[in-house]
Amino acid sequence: MPLLSVEKLTKSFGGLTAVSSVTMHIDKGELVGLIGPNGAGKTTLFNLLTGVYEPTSGSIKLHLPQEEQDKDGKVKTKVITKELGGLKPYNVTKAGLARTFQNIRLFKDLTVLDNVRIAMHQNIRYRLPSAFLHLNKFHNEEDRLVEEAEKLLDIFKLSHKKEELAKNLPYGEQRHLEIARALATKPVILLLDEPAAGMNPNETAELTETIEWIRKEFDLTILLIEHDMSLVMKICERIYVLDYGMLIASGKPAEIRTNKRVIEAYLGEEVSNA
Amino acid sequence: MRALTKKNILIFVGILLTFAIVQGLISVGIISSFHEITIALICINIIMAVSLNLITGFTGQFSLGHAGFMSIGAYVCALIIMRYDSTAGFLMGILAGALVATIVGILIGIPTLRLKGDYLAIATLGMAEIIRVVFLNLEITNGAAGLSGIPRHANWFWLFFFAVITVLTINNFIRSSHGRACISIREDEIAAESMGINTTKYKVMAFAIGAFFAGVGGALYASYFYFLKPNIFGFMKSIDILVIVVLGGLGSVTGSVVAAILLALLTTFLQAFTEIRMILYALLLVVIMIFRPQGLFGTKEINDFFKFRKKHERIE
Amino acid sequence: MEQFLQQVVNGISLGSIYALIALGYTMVYGIIKLINFAHGDVYMIGAYIGFAAITYAKLGFFPALLISMILCAILGVVIERIAYKPLRNSTRIAVLITAIGVSLFLEYVMMFFVGAEVRSYPNVLSNYTLHLHGVVINMQQIYIIVTAIALMVLLQFIVHKTKTGKAMRAVSIDQDAAQLMGINADSTISYTFAIGSAFAGAAGVLVGIYYNSIDPLMGIMPGLKAFVAAVFGGIGSIPGAMIGGLGIGIMETLVSGYGNSMYRDAFVFLFLILILILKPTGLMGKNIREKV
Numbered sequence: 001m002p003l004l005s006v007e008k009l010t011k012s013f014g015g016l017t018a019v020s021s022v023t024m025h026i027d028k029g030e031l032v033g034l035i036g037p038n039g040a041g042k043t044t045l046f047n048l049l050t051g052v053y054e055p056t057s058g059s060i061k062l063h064l065p066q067e068e069q070d071k072d073g074k075v076k077t078k079v080i081t082k083e084l085g086g087l088k089p090y091n092v093t094k095a096g097l098a099r100t101f102q103n104i105r106l107f108k109d110l111t112v113l114d115n116v117r118i119a120m121h122q123n124i125r126y127r128l129p130s131a132f133l134h135l136n137k138f139h140n141e142e143d144r145l146v147e148e149a150e151k152l153l154d155i156f157k158l159s160h161k162k163e164e165l166a167k168n169l170p171y172g173e174q175r176h177l178e179i180a181r182a183l184a185t186k187p188v189i190l191l192l193d194e195p196a197a198g199m200n201p202n203e204t205a206e207l208t209e210t211i212e213w214i215r216k217e218f219d220l221t222i223l224l225i226e227h228d229m230s231l232v233m234k235i236c237e238r239i240y241v242l243d244y245g246m247l248i249a250s251g252k253p254a255e256i257r258t259n260k261r262v263i264e265a266y267l268g269e270e271v272s273n274a
Numbered sequence: 275m276r277a278l279t280k281k282n283i284l285i286f287v288g289i290l291l292t293f294a295i296v297q298g299l300i301s302v303g304i305i306s307s308f309h310e311i312t313i314a315l316i317c318i319n320i321i322m323a324v325s326l327n328l329i330t331g332f333t334g335q336f337s338l339g340h341a342g343f344m345s346i347g348a349y350v351c352a353l354i355i356m357r358y359d360s361t362a363g364f365l366m367g368i369l370a371g372a373l374v375a376t377i378v379g380i381l382i383g384i385p386t387l388r389l390k391g392d393y394l395a396i397a398t399l400g401m402a403e404i405i406r407v408v409f410l411n412l413e414i415t416n417g418a419a420g421l422s423g424i425p426r427h428a429n430w431f432w433l434f435f436f437a438v439i440t441v442l443t444i445n446n447f448i449r450s451s452h453g454r455a456c457i458s459i460r461e462d463e464i465a466a467e468s469m470g471i472n473t474t475k476y477k478v479m480a481f482a483i484g485a486f487f488a489g490v491g492g493a494l495y496a497s498y499f500y501f502l503k504p505n506i507f508g509f510m511k512s513i514d515i516l517v518i519v520v521l522g523g524l525g526s527v528t529g530s531v532v533a534a535i536l537l538a539l540l541t542t543f544l545q546a547f548t549e550i551r552m553i554l555y556a557l558l559l560v561v562i563m564i565f566r567p568q569g570l571f572g573t574k575e576i577n578d579f580f581k582f583r584k585k586h587e588r589i590e
Numbered sequence: 591m592e593q594f595l596q597q598v599v600n601g602i603s604l605g606s607i608y609a610l611i612a613l614g615y616t617m618v619y620g621i622i623k624l625i626n627f628a629h630g631d632v633y634m635i636g637a638y639i640g641f642a643a644i645t646y647a648k649l650g651f652f653p654a655l656l657i658s659m660i661l662c663a664i665l666g667v668v669i670e671r672i673a674y675k676p677l678r679n680s681t682r683i684a685v686l687i688t689a690i691g692v693s694l695f696l697e698y699v700m701m702f703f704v705g706a707e708v709r710s711y712p713n714v715l716s717n718y719t720l721h722l723h724g725v726v727i728n729m730q731q732i733y734i735i736v737t738a739i740a741l742m743v744l745l746q747f748i749v750h751k752t753k754t755g756k757a758m759r760a761v762s763i764d765q766d767a768a769q770l771m772g773i774n775a776d777s778t779i780s781y782t783f784a785i786g787s788a789f790a791g792a793a794g795v796l797v798g799i800y801y802n803s804i805d806p807l808m809g810i811m812p813g814l815k816a817f818v819a820a821v822f823g824g825i826g827s828i829p830g831a832m833i834g835g836l837g838i839g840i841m842e843t844l845v846s847g848y849g850n851s852m853y854r855d856a857f858v859f860l861f862l863i864l865i866l867i868l869k870p871t872g873l874m875g876k877n878i879r880e881k882v
Contacts, residue, residue, distance in 0.1 A: 050468060093470035107461035118458045122470035124451045131450035132443050185470050336683055385867050391682050392625045397866050400859030407856035513690060520687055552698035559691030564676045567684040
């Protein structure tokens, strides 16, 4: 069973159908790419998956395997299916989907550390009274938070900048921080919206490595939107192509590269030289 | 509890010293009863400003109705101490006033906090006006004539005590994960939601905590000035509190405390010249917004300045 | 029935005044997304200018109205240039606080110069009253309604038939794009403030002759209610402000006439909160969604 299955997902704004009857699935551990020309509806699809928009119709189902002990003490895996369509973004995040934004949406005036700590809030283990009184539990938990946040920041070589304001980071590091922040929510699926946008080839290459590394390290499933074909073709195992809100192709990178409809949709764009 | 850190001991000693010095000055008569009113105003304004700062400065929800919650605390407390004229009655009145203000805050907050920016500002303003009109028409609050002869239990000790409690509690809250959740809403509501923050819940929470302490402030006001009428808590009162918060810096507890002191002194100094005081006030607002929109302290706190110095020492 | 019609007539008179003020709110909000809190105070100053023109200069109603409108237009432009223009790129909260500051400034500068006491407006109109099937319409009401209609027709003409009006509409849709098309956004914003403030000035004179009394804080409540009217009609929409103003005026007189006049203001604000929650775009507003 796939980890995430999307069934006939549609979103219209007034008369305009931005995403039209999209059916797709992502298996556990996969790294799937979502490409398409400008205005194809990629970000809208992302916003649907993450609860920013409510679907007009269709469903988004998350199938999470969960280990359970039955009466005899045997460990069994049971798949729990959860409908994500129509959930609020914070509930989608709680269910296990985390995202980054195309036009970086960090908490600009907060420190790097706070950016990450805020994303950890949903897993916090103290309640309001401790927050008011700063009881022991509060201090222990806050220490754990900082420790964990620093570990995450280390991966992105940001821990020495943890006290810096997010807005003062260079562009590439801001993109990295956004990924770190998404990881801090402990996601099952990570959705990256054009993570390489605005990066030079060197930075993109480095990002490619990082993505592959965190995928292994955190046992992640990743869906990414990207314009940079070299990145998509290199790391994605499967690709979905969206045009005018509809899926026009799906398959392995090699198949997509030679797909006629994709080339047509991208005519004049850089798919051929990828 | 990690109560015995060096910093906490310093804070505790500072609080005790402040209390003792002012108490001493009152006892020997250097601070006259006229100046005591200024001190009472400072304490109440600190409570009001810090609690509004939580809503507007930290959570980013623009409220123009803080005086509404204050009036609820004031009337509830006044009605209770007028029946139970004792310190216990006074404390019960404060608690009851604060709780009723909180409940009203939650009831009003749930529908209105869906609104953003200017719209929320206007809705909260309207809400405070509604509360005022209700008090104007209720029999138990004696309508426009108001309540007089409320027993005076609030004194320097209690005013100071509650101001300190307010500042410490709200400061602790802001520096907790829950507080950071509130701040993330101010920074970017959509990003906050995507990071798993139930923004509605934390907006209402900030609103409720703010309303609670505004209720405390109002209760102290009622018991110190022993006279209440609905028009004390009009639109201007909300603006007064907002001016303190903005002047001190949206998002700085230290700023609110300092600004509350400065403005209370200015008010006392210009007691006899109401119009000039208000004109100065108005100019101050415009000039601050044009030249220093972040207020005196921005989002910095007193300890940030010490941190800054340490950082430099390390570099040298 | 007669009483009802009487209340409606009174409501239309009051509502016309609200509508004139609401137009200024809605135009300014439409163009720079600012709730101009000082707008109610421009209206107050308009009332004082009319008062001075009639009492000291011994002018008639129309000259007084015209002078008030011209001076208020200038005041509006000056306020925008001094207080709001430096904040064009600031946060919304900063601009709103500035507007509150300007509002306080106008109120207390007036109070400083003319005193806090209520003044009674001189009567410049005849005491003739019109009786229609038991409904009484007095001269003041006729003047108010006719003046308001004339001004609104004029505004429709300006907005839809003149170059300035076209520029105003363009800037309100997209300021940057309008500038790229060669429209001077600064002067267009000034025009908007001028027209809005002139209307507020007219409303000030009209309310003076209607209620016969003015004071430096008279602008606060009508200002807020006119804002409610603008929100009701759909903020940014000119026909919306007209309809909203009339609606609020009629609602208010009906609540006073049939219910408890003490609750009149609370009712208006309750209505505001309900609109904001149920239909924040108002009757004729447009929906704007944030891009993610």
